[in-house]
Amino acid sequence: MSSHAYLKLDAPANAIGKLDPRLARVFLESNQDLEAAKLNARAVEFVAKPGREQHLRNCMRREVAEILERQTGFAGVFVLTSHKEPRLIRVLSLWDTAAQATQNHWEDSPLVRKLVAALIDVRVKVHTYEAERSDAAETAPRNRELSGARMC
Numbered sequence: 261m262s263s264h265a266y267l268k269l270d271a272p273a274n275a276i277g278k279l280d281p282r283l284a285r286v287f288l289e290s291n292q293d294l295e296a297a298k299l300n301a302r303a304v305e306f307v308a309k310p311g312r313e314q315h316l317r318n319c320m321r322r323e324v325a326e327i328l329e330r331q332t333g334f335a336g337v338f339v340l341t342s343h344k345e346p347r348l349i350r351v352l353s354l355w356d357t358a359a360q361a362t363q364n365h366w367e368d369s370p371l372v373r374k375l376v377a378a379l380i381d382v383r384v385k386v387h388t389y390e391a392e393r394s395d396a397a398e399t400a401p402r403n404r405e406l407s408g409a410r411m412c
Contacts, residue, residue: 298390298391298392299335299354299355299356299390299391299392300354300355300356300357300358300360300361300362300388300389300390300391301352301353301354301355301361301388301389301390301391302352302353302355302361302362302364302366302386302387302388302389303350303351303352303386303387303388303389304350304351304353304366304367304383304385304386305348305349305350305351305383305384305385305386306348306349306350306351306376306380306382306383306384307347307348307349307380307381307382307384308347308348308349308379308380308381309347309378309379309380309381310347312378312379312380313341313346313347313349315379316349316376316379316380317339317341317349319375319376319379320337320339320349320351320376321337321339323375324337324351324366324372324375324376325337327366327369327371327372328353328366331360331364331366332360333355333356333357333360333364334353334354334355334360335354335355335356336353336354337351337352337353337354338351338352338354339351339352340352347381348384351367353366354391358388358390361388361389362388365386367383367386
């Protein structure tokens with residue numbers, strides 16, 4: 261069974277920063293073939309130690325991202341923080357293929373474990389997903405009323 265993650269970005273292009281070309285195509289170009297925009301995601305959830313949330317987020321965005329950039333098929337990373345539980349940090353790494361997303365256990369590598377050991381209480385869970393941009397991100401006008409939405 262496959263799960264889908266639909267990502268919508270409402271930031272201007274210059275606010276995004278340096279993107280992998282595949283991510284730039286997913287988020288910034290509006291008339292591309294959607295098949296070309298498919299990626300695979302590995303979501304790893306951590307619980308940060310109290311008071312170490314920002315340090316963990318920075319570590320994931322910088323040092324861990326640098327490690328992932330050297331991996332074959334790596335396309336980008338998002339670091340998500342729960343609004344309700346700020347210690348809950350989810351790292352969403354994007355990959356070219358399902359095999360790369362499922363078989364690259366980057367969170368268990370000795371280097372990553374050493375980097376985050378002092379920052380986390382526990383690694384909670386790992387999931388993999390097929391990720392693609394929704395059709396609505398390309399074609400639907402903003403603030404479209406629900407009554408005007410097309411049916412699935």
